[in-house]
Amino acid sequence: MQKVTLTINGVRREVLANPDMVLIDLLRKNLHLKGTKQSCDRKGQCGACTVIVNGKAVLSCITKVVKLEGAEVISVEGLGTPLNPHLIQEAFVLSGAIQCGYCTPGMIMAAKGILDKDPDPSEATIKKALAHNLCRCTGYKKIIEAVQLAGKFIRKETTPEEVRSALGPAMVGVSHVRPTSMIKACGVAEFGADIELPSNTLEVAVVRSTEYHANIKSVDTSVAEKMPGVAGVVRASDIKGTNRIRQVHPDQPVLCEDRVRILGDPIVIVAADTKEQADAAAAAVRVEYEALPAVFEPEEALAPGAPVIHAHAPDNVCCKQPIIKGDARKALAEATAVVEAEFSTQTNHQAPLEPEVSVAYFEGEGEAEELVVVGRSINIHFHLNQLKEALGYPKMRYREPFSGGQFGIKTWITSEAIAAAAAIHFKRPIRYVPSMEESILICNKRHAYKIKTKLAADAEGHMTAMFCDWLMNKGAYTLNGPVLLGRSIMMLQGSYHIPNLEVMGRSVYTNNAYTGSARGAGPPQTTFATECAVDMLAERMNIDPLEFRRMNSLKPGQTKSTGMAVKEWSFVEVCDAIKPAYEKAKKAAQEFNAKGGHLKRGVGIAAHSFGVGGAGDSAKLSIELDPDDGITIYAAVADPGEGNDAMLVQIAAHRLGLPLDKVRLYTRDTDKTVLMGPAAGSRMTFMAGNTLLNAIESLEAAAKEAGGRTYEALTKAGKPTRFEGFHKNQAPAGLDPKTGQGNAQVSECHNIQMAEVEVDTKTGATRVLKMTVAVDGGTIINPHAFEGQLEGGMDQGVGYALREEYQLGKQKDYVSFKFPTVRDGFEVEIIPLQTPRYNGPLGATGVGEMTMVSTAPAVINAIYNACGARVFNLPATPAKVKAALPKSQDATAAN
Known part of the structure; x- marks a missing residue:
């Protein structure tokens, strides 16, 4: 041990440090300064831990304390407080640069590092300073601003x-500040790993399968249980409930009994006094396996004699759904032009920065005692019921702390059942903080699709038919697979009128990564195929791609792929809005390419009409008129970065004529809230907004009868001060299992995106220069939140298009995943339209996932426009682009 004297946030400290102690541990564990975050397993890859040391921004996760003798350290807590923030913190709040907030303290400290030296930095200087700071939410544009x-x-x-x-x-x-932005900027927002727990808390580690498919012959925990600090182990036999997490089919075990179906399946929980002790004991557990044949692709799983993954699906088909609308075969035979191609998309990780932390502890005494589970859920009541069933423990409550992004992961339970099972077994508080490597392994991923498509048009250029057959790689467990297959079916036609369709979608079990919701949830994969085929068909018909899309727009009264008629459809107006930018971009690319050389520029477009608010979907919340005549909204509305908190506050303030500070929120806790449904499918503005307005109508009706909308007036008149809100989309839910006909989503967000790219024909490397999006999401509640969702979606979409791919067990950190950095950023232009939706709250609808859907095909179409390389299989890596180059281009590049 070595004594080190240093100053931290203006306070002189003397600490005893061992040679391996790093600064982040001194800050978080010793001094309880939790604003500094850990994400990348202390590899110096993410920047969430950035602090200032002697005037320079450093990564505290790799900075040894013994080297800091005499140093002056400033963490985000020493920069400013919510009541007295630093100017940099003010700027991040007022620019809309904060979404989930997990990366924010590190970003702000990195910004301080450069602004202290140069108060007027160029954009290039800012990008260099922030190059080691990752953000998955914003797309970096608003951070630079x-x-x-x-x-x-x-x-x-x-x-x-x-x-x-x-x-x-x-x-x-108006871009009013989000209610939680300032506490995130000052590092005092409490995320899962920040929660202070009592001294008797146990830390847990999980023994996970090292096999892809095997029977468990034996598990030996005898050595582990005798190791220092170990309280014991939890096995499947210790769980009193079903030991299954069920959303559609109860097939995923909390702990595996006698068989594992995927690398990383959980087998044993080990609990100890410290995380280090738990990890060491988990490493000492011995599991003996009998290896079974494994299949990793749908075609393998469908082949005769393939190993059966689940007894309930002997053919390994998780689910299937056709569309039969009109007579596609006849229309294809009679068409003037038909294009046909096979496409594939990769398995993709959503890549939030926060690890999958969960906490569980008991609260109350006697009959009032309940188990409180703290996790990152975006559907807390649903997940609470799943946990009760799986663990056989009915007296339970779920609380969501601040959440460091999720992008679909948290439609599913990831780590909560582990913490809860251990708390029930040991009757002690439990903290489960998996590493980022483990978090990546245990999360559900975006499905990989293999898609065969035919698209036809008549002599005038109107699309007449689509044939489509796709396989989804479901991975080892069901999760919400049938829901995602249905979403792909419901939005298959995108923005277009296609009167004849014959489609079959199948989701197939394999021993690959289990898959579920990811931003866009179904449409990104099928839209990639459809929008590339649309471009190919436009070229075949010699019609400009933008005009071809415009002339094939669905119109009010016409039907979607499921046969549901639409009442409003503003896609033509969206096409018209982007046209000037499109013509300008085409001209610029042509002028650049006329100069010759191996660098080629291109322009590509892609469109989608994203469905919001599923048929039959419902939601509930309540509001209470407070004694000061403000209101409190009680709603199980998760907000892992989208801006749902601002949406609720601004709608209520607008409708009731209240200042923003008189609208309070009680959310993210099953106590005092009711079932709202998930913060997924871009549904929260539409569903929660409509539900809130319904509750406000009840308040206004009571106030009218009481002669005034004050707390005093209502109580004197004997009226209630708490009012329930309810909203249900009246279209009956469900698709015909034989034809796929039925009701789809009841609202849409329309967009068309344009990618401008530069391709190096020598290497195949593609650089996105600019993304332009024309989008109609109805009334815009908060422009900063609106823009932030579009920008973040485009950033993720470009990563999906060009580099990101998850391969089970291989991508263990941000470098191997090829996480986009600020240096991968591009110029963004947003062209907003605001056609009020007849059934939306104040005319609004959801926009959170829209740009994720259309970005990849826009980029791929732009690559083709630049150099003639048509890439059919995502991601479009340099090798794939170079291989797809026409021989003439390849020869030119070689010269």
């Missing part, structure tokens, strides 16, 4: 007060 605004504050060109006053008094259509 925040650093630029902070520079203006520091140079005294403007002030935070001037920026705030410019917002004006309106409640809707």
Whole structure:
């Protein structure tokens, strides 16, 4: 041990440090300064742990304390507080640069590192300073803008007060600050690993399968149970409930009994006084396996004699759904032009920055005692019921802390059942903090699709028929597979009128990564195939791609692929909105390419009409009029970064004429809230917004009878002060299992995206220069939140298009996953339209996933436009692009 004297946030400290102690542990464990975050397993890859040491931004996860003698350290807590924030923190809040907030403290400290040296940095300088700081939510654009605004504050060109006053008094259509942005900026928002627990808390580790498919012959925990600090182990036999997590089919075990179906399946929980002790004991557990044949691709799993993954599906088909609409075969035979191709998309990880942390502890005494489970759920009531069933423990409550992004992962339980099972077994508080490597392994992923498509048009260029056959790689467990297959079916036609369809979608079990929701949840894969085929058909017909899409737009009264008629459809207006930018971009690319050389530029477009608010979907919440005549909204509305908190507050303030600070939120806890449904499918603005307005209508009706909308008036008149809100989409749910006809989503967000790319024909490397999106999401509640969702979706979409791919057991960190950094950023232009939706809250609908759906095909179409390389299999790596180059281009590049 070595004594080190240093100053931390202005306070002189003397600490005893061993040679391996790193600064993040001193801050978080010793001093309980939790604003500094850990994400990348201390590999120096993510920047979430950034602090200032002697005036320089450093990564605290790899900075040894013994080397800090005499150093001056500033963490985010030492920069400012919510009541007295630093100008940089103000700038991040006012720029809309904060979504989930997990990366924010590190970003802000990195920004301080550069602004202290240069208060007027160039964009290139900012990107260099933030190159080691990752963000999955924002797409980096608003972070760069925040650093630029902070520079203006520091140079005294403007002030935070001037920026705030410019917002004006309106409640809707204004970028009011999100209610939680400042506490995230100051590092005091509590995420799962930040929760302080009592001294008798146990830390847990999980023994996971090292085989892809095997019978468990024996499990020996005898050595592990005798190791220092170990409290004991939990096996499947110790779980009193079903030991199965069930959403559609109860096939995923909390702990495996006698068989594993995937690398990383959980077998034993080990609990100890410290995480290090738990990890060491878990490594000492010996599992003997009998290896079984494994299959990793749907075609293998469907082949005769393939190993059966689950007894309930002897053919390994998880689910299937056709569409039969009109007579596609006849229309294909009679068509003037038909294009046919096979496409594939990769398995993809959603890649949130926060590890899959869960906490469980008992609260209350006697009959009032209940188990509190703390996790990152976006559907807390549903997950609570899943946990009760799986663990056989009915007295349970679920609480969601702040959540570091999720992008679909948390439609499913990842780690909560482990923590809860251990708490029930040991009757002690439990903290489960898996590493990022383990978190990546245990999360559900985006499905890989293999898609065969035919698309036909008549002599005038109107699309007449589609044939489509696809296989989804379901992986080892069902999760919400049938739901995602249905979403792909419901939105298959995208923005277009295609009167004749013959489609078969099948989801197939394999021993690969189990798959579920990921941003877009179904449509990104099928839209990639459809939008590439649309471009190919437009070329075959010699019609401009934008005009071809416009002329094939669905119109009010026409039907989607499921036969559901639409009442409003503004896609033509979206096409018209992007046309000037499209013509300008085409001209610029042509002029660049006319100069010759191996660098080629291209322009590609892709479109989609994303369905929001499923048929038969419902939601509930309640509001309460408070004694000061403000209101409290009780709603199980998760907000892992989308801006749902701001949406609720601004709608309520607008409708009731209240200042923002008189609208309070009680969310993310099953106590005092009711079933809202998931923060998924871009449904929260539509569903929660409509439900909130329903509750407000009840309040207003009571106030009218009481002669005033005050707490005093209602109580004097004997009226209630708490009102329930309910909303249900009236279209009956469900598709015909034989034809796929039925009701789909009841609202849509329309967009068309344009990618401008540069392709190096020598290497095949593609660089996205700019993304432009024209989008109609109805009334915009908060422009910063609106823009942030579109920008973040495009950033993820470009990664999906060009580099990201998850291979089970191989991608263990951000480098191997090829996580996009600020240096991969591109220019963004957003062209918003606001056609009020007849059934949306204040005319709004959801936009959170829209740009994720259309980005990849836009990029792929732009690559083709640039150099003639048509890539059919995502991601479009340099090798794939170079292999797809026409021989003439390849020969030119070689010269």
